[in-house]
Amino acid sequence: MDKTLYKNVYVFVEQRDGVIQSVALELLGKATELAAALGEKVVALFPGHEITSQAQTLIEFGADEVICIDHPQLKHYITEQYSQVIYQAIMTYRPSIVLFGATTIGRDLAPRLSARLNTGLTADCTKLEISEEKELLMTRPAFGGNLMATIACSDHRPQMSTVRPGVMQKIQRDPSRKGTVTEMKPEFNESKFKVKLIEDVKEDKGMIDISEAKILVSGGRGVGTQNGFDMLYDLASVLGAEVSASRAMVDAGVIAHDRQVGQTGKTVRPDLYFAMGISGAIQHLAGMEESEFIVAINKDKFAPIFKVADVGIVGDVKKIVPLLTERLKKEIENK
């Protein structure tokens, strides 16, 4: 294949109920770096219904061009409808790179497209860079986060990858940024629309998603029971933090699965992460080691968590946490 025919870095912009998802903006941020390294443009692929008015937002977050695909069939994400329009866009515009959020939408759509396009796809990348040969190098964890692999898709285009939410960073929004907005008219083959959406239910879990929290108080085996966690909720309420946990505590039923940090839970990078009684299995570290500042308290001074902690305390969480909560309360009142 003639790779020179494929140009520019494309981002699939995921929206839900018309709301652009944070991961799309993060991908645009990364795409600006990749495009700069290639000397190419950042293009946002923006399917949905009655979404065109938001194209400027994407430009302000780094898109040089926005391709809006506006159609009632695209109001909700359904695999085939979206596959058809993104396939159409890729065949029309021939991108060199296409990035998707590694969400339940991106991870459903991207593999379907990779098979339709007969090209490669690399899932859940944590690092994207351009090689000297101008190839996209995609780095991702494997073996439950134990191993990192750098993957390239040398002979097929486009080069595609999915990226977990929270991994890349948005650029500073720039309202003065300019770009072009193009509309693409979808051509559907409706005979292939086999899946019907009956109901779309949002379950408000009443809490901030831990991957968006600025401060996380996270508990593990050393905290133990529900009572132990009450202590963490006290500390979290003083700090305006969210409570998360290691897998052991989720398995034990102490806390819900959406609060789990780690390889099979969520990737978090808060400004401050408290690891309370968490020994730090590799699967857990994979989900939190990018945190800005990590405080770890654990009884075992050889616990792996101390290898990533900025401040490590060998001690009993049950003694230290209540004291810490009291002191912080005072500090904050005095401010």
Place this chain on the structure above:
Amino acid sequence: MKILVCIKQVPDTTEIKINPVTGTLIRDGVPSIMNPDDKGGLEVALRLKDEFGAEVTVITMGPPQADAILREAMAMGADRAILLTDRKFAGADTLATSNAIAGALRCLEWDLIVAGRQAIDGDTAQVGPQIAEHLDIPQISYVADVKFDGKKTFRVKKETEDGYQILEVESPCLFTVLASAVKPRYMSVGGIVDVFDREVEIWTADRISVEEEKLGLKGSPTKVKKAFAKGLKSAGEVHEIEPEEAVNLIISKLKEKFII
């Protein structure tokens, strides 16, 4: 109804440890298991079999040792097992894997294909949707529950980040299932007693009509350039001090960093 379940043998990644000196993976003694999401998929198929009657066939691609998970699946209640094994399949990325499995599935009859959402060794979640595309059938991923009307229509619960969707689709179709949503059954003792007398069909590349350039390393658009153990960031200090001192230390550090 005929149901095909795609399963994979994986190392139990929760048992993998890192050699603290060399930073390399210790894979010795790590057990091989049926991938948890795939086991969830098998359970969904077996429940449909329990309720409506179905022939459940399990298929895996892998080395000859993958026979073990097929036996396990049969001891759980699968009726037929196929092992796709050939050096020509080696080194396959997700696309080449999906080409091989889809090729095999074209040689079989089915009303429903079930796969796990993702495998714990790769965590890609790609092979299921890629198979569905090759076979030109609809897919639903992240499936937590399946209801069947006994004729042709499935009503499926799909988990999303902020809730769930109810979707309807007719057979033929493909689901990828979440392990957390269904608790898989155990092998039955009677199933175990019989299972080594039963046949696992061995299919090589010749058995499936897929061009060789679509299989294995040759058929893989993505290539691993390098693999390395993940370096941990440099550690801060570890203090063995009394609780009061510990609290003082934490608070002074947080102030230093302007967090409070």
Place this chain on the structure above:
Amino acid sequence: MNFELNKTQDLFRQMIREFAEKEVKPLAAEIDEQERFPIETVEKMGKLGIMGIPVPKQYGGAGGDNIMYSIAVEELSRVCATTGVIVSAHTSLCVAPILEHGTEEQKNKYVPKLASGEWIGAFGLTEPNAGTDASAQQTTAVADGDEWVLNGNKIFITNAGYAHVYVIFAMTDKSLGTKGISAFIVEKDTPGFTIGKKEMKLGIRGSATCELIFENCRIPKENLLGKIGGGFAIAMKTLDGGRIGIASQALGIAQGAMDETIKYTKERKQFGKSLSSFQNTQFQMADLYTKVEASRLLVRSAAFKKDKGIPYSADAAMCKLFAAETAMEVTTKAVQFHGGYGYTREYPVERMMRDAKITEIYEGTSEVQRMVISAKMFR
């Protein structure tokens, strides 16, 4: 000679280990504390075929062997000795004698429901005045028309109250001594048959241990198991098999205490070092480990002989004697290694030590085992 499990046994070991860890272990402390019979676990085991492991498929069993059955009791007891004895008493003491001595009608009527766990089985031999001396039976069975009329009391009956089927021993002719004992199948809710007081026990507190009371209890003629006067032989043969079950239970308890202690001594630090790094710990544990492994070999060898149809009566006695005494020793030392924590209910070794004791007592005390073994030696 081959000391390995075969593929079937090995796959089964994986399955039962996982079942025990996930379904049985989480309940172990609770059923002990509340002295509650884990009926929900029995239902789960029934569905999977665990209540009929060495039962041929034609009678609704799993078609497995006695090594698999022994592995099952061992793995269940490793996490919960109560669950282990429920399976052992049911399988060895009720299903086995019906299969071995029952008529085709009896087998078809009782075994499929027992093997599937729909019914639980029990065994009634012991009486207030007939313990180790089982020949001193006072319960009587008198023929009356088409029926047998039972009168008497049985005590310490495992699974009592929850069981549907009881294999009961009674004197049909006192003048003949042990040759006057016959075996019967009694179903629950038979008029004249009631469950008496429940024992409050030191260990295996989740298992139901009660008195059985027969007051003019009338059962049909066809419920005689085996021949008239053949009861004592049935009882002795049944207990030979039962001893493999109890030895497996003891082995499981010992292994469980071993595993807990290895974990604890690695974690627990004293004088700046983990307990496991002290030579005293290492040497004591090495001795215990050796005894556990020796118990396992004795148990497997007895089960192997039973499967092959080789006489195994003394083997069963030896494996039970050795495994039971090993279980008592390992659990006692496990508590010691755990120190003060070991004496509390925060750690399972306290329960394991209480559970271990019964294995030296029931289905023949250690003294009875020594009698059986020496009888073979000095024959």
